[in-house]
Amino acid sequence: MAAALALAMVLPGQVRAQELRSYRVIGNAIPVPLTGVRGDPGQGRAIVVDRQKGLCLLCHTGPFPEQRFQGNLAPDLRGVGSRLSEGELRLRLVDSRQLDPATIMPPYYAIDDLVRVGRNWQGKPVLSAEQIEDVVAFLTTLTEAP
Template identity: 60%
Template sequence: MAKLLPVTACLAALASPAVAQSLASYTVSGDGIEQPLTDMPGDAARGRALVAERSSTCILCHSAPLPEVRFQGDLAPNLAGAGSRWSVPQLRLRLVDAARLNPATIMPSYYRTDGLERVGRTWQGKPILTAEQIEDIVAYLATLRD
């Protein structure tokens, strides 16, 4: 039960969920999602801004090479070198639905709305991030190489 508290705290910090939308379909292949969720490539600069903002919740649990951001998290792996540790498809799945890889994870499923437990009324039926935001964050994380 104590493991759920950080997720609750992270979700409470978000300003608002993504607007209700039709979720892009995706196919999980092995430990990744090969195809982007959008027709447009992600923008690494927008992805960096999203990771740095507390509204995405990334920085609440992870630390990252963002020297301007104070009080970064230490509950989850440091994002420095993420692009060396994981491929783009692997990064995409970790954002879309990390629980698929590790059912005990405290990381939220940022682009899944079904089969979730303990979802606040404001969040029901809505992803935390849009498909575009997922792709932007993936583009940024892919640039983080050792």
């Protein structure tokens, strides 16, 4: 729980609330990229393994041999690109609470209904739309099962 609360923080320079892009949820997915284009898988991998930006490895483990002390609270990211579609991945990153209100997965592209958010980070998402698309592009490449 503390990990999820810590993830509500945003680094200075992130997008402001008025810059959030609209999206449409269809079923259990956001089928259209937030930016209108696919992201960069290399940039997405950098975000996933960055312990200051994405914080993914706080809860997840995956094929990142250079990263020690990966999490075990959430599913292994190995094979996630085979298990979930691009749109399903996008919704889980944008705001997984739309699928499970009790999830510990933090909303990376949401600013509403958050708790204990520092004043400097209020009204800002954890990741920009471009960063979300980069992470989605990377996660779709993880097709080998654990």
